[in-house]
Amino acid sequence: MITLTGKSAIVTGGTKGIGRAVAEALLRAGAQVAISARHEDEVRKVASELAGANEDRARGFTCDVRQPQSVAHFVAEVVKTFGRLDLLINNAGMGIFERVEKLSVDQWNQVIETNLSGVFYCCHEALPHLKKQGGWIINIASLAGKNAFPTAAAYNASKFGLVGFSEALMQEVRYDNIRVSYIMPGSVNTEFSGEQPDASKAWQLQPEDVAQAVLDLLSHNPRSLPSRVEIRPFQPPKK
Numbered sequence: 700m701i702t703l704t705g706k707s708a709i710v711t712g713g714t715k716g717i718g719r720a721v722a723e724a725l726l727r728a729g730a731q732v733a734i735s736a737r738h739e740d741e742v743r744k745v746a747s748e749l750a751g752a753n754e755d756r757a758r759g760f761t762c763d764v765r766q767p768q769s770v771a772h773f774v775a776e777v778v779k780t781f782g783r784l785d786l787l788i789n790n791a792g793m794g795i796f797e798r799v800e801k802l803s804v805d806q807w808n809q810v811i812e813t814n815l816s817g818v819f820y821c822c823h824e825a826l827p828h829l830k831k832q833g834g835w836i837i838n839i840a841s842l843a844g845k846n847a848f849p850t851a852a853a854y855n856a857s858k859f860g861l862v863g864f865s866e867a868l869m870q871e872v873r874y875d876n877i878r879v880s881y882i883m884p885g886s887v888n889t890e891f892s893g894e895q896p897d898a899s900k901a902w903q904l905q906p907e908d909v910a911q912a913v914l915d916l917l918s919h920n921p922r923s924l925p926s927r928v929e930i931r932p933f934q935p936p937k938k
């Protein structure tokens with residue numbers, strides 16, 4: 700198993716679902732981990748649970764990735780707390796699924812600002828710190844970043860955009876010793892759809908499967924860069 704002792708990581712949207720599973724995996728590998736999300740009570744609760752189980756190596760910060768100033772403050776506080784930043788996992792995300800005709804401007808902006816602009820803000824603030832010793836940015840995209848479907852125009856646009864952003868950034872910072880990868884999961888059993896995770900959806904990916912993909916990326920021989928990972932349920936119900 701990979702060892703990340705002495706490394707420091709940010710996981711946005713780390714209070715639930717995929718983000719929490721990634722934070723737990725990085726902590727198990729020995730990293731110091733800062734999670735963030737908007738709801739202060741959940742941030743405090745989850746950070747305390749993670750810290751209690753991992754020798755006080757976890758911290759929580761309230762941060763809305765749609766707010767550039769909130770992101771700047773968050774990244775600065777993490778670097779002040781841990782003294783360095785090695786890994787940025789851009790996971791915070793949301794979806795609103797509605798036909799374009801019915802989608803409000805506010806709904807459109809919420810999706811694009813969270814899933815696309817938010818990743819830009821986090822990268823913009825983190826890059827100067829990652830450059831100091833090299834590092835890794837892993838963006839949680841989606842198979843919706845290549846497969847479009849009705850009612851998903853905003854979500855598709857945000858994730859197709861995130862794929863393009865990740866590819867450009869990967870080429871831009873490789874000689875700064877910063878790796879950029881993105882993971883495109885299919886259906887994952889989380890609260891993303893507004894429903895509680897459900898045992899009847901055992902066929903779906905579990906958050907831990909995406910966390911495993913993150914660890915697998917970090918374990919690669921440094922001469923290679925797996926930049927795009929697609930991961931999907933093996934046997935979804937037949938249509």
Ligand SMILES: NC(=O)c1ccc[n+]([C@@H]2O[C@H](COP(=O)([O-])OP(=O)(O)OC[C@H]3O[C@@H](n4cnc5c(N)ncnc54)[C@H](OP(=O)(O)O)[C@@H]3O)[C@@H](O)[C@H]2O)c1
Pocket residue numbers: 711712713714715716717718735736737738741762763764765790791792793813839840841842883884885886887888889890891892
């Ligand atoms: N579940 C799936 O089927 C699936 C498939 C492919 C890709 N993905 C992607 O995987 C990522 C995680 O999804 P998930 O299924 O784990 O969702 P989830 O269970 O709903 O968790 C989302 C996390 O993001 C945080 N968040 C949402 N908006 C935020 C904002 N503006 N600023 C900061 N934090 C924010 C939430 O906390 P707060 O609400 O407190 O802010 C929460 O911690 C997303 O990018 C999603 O698009 C999910």
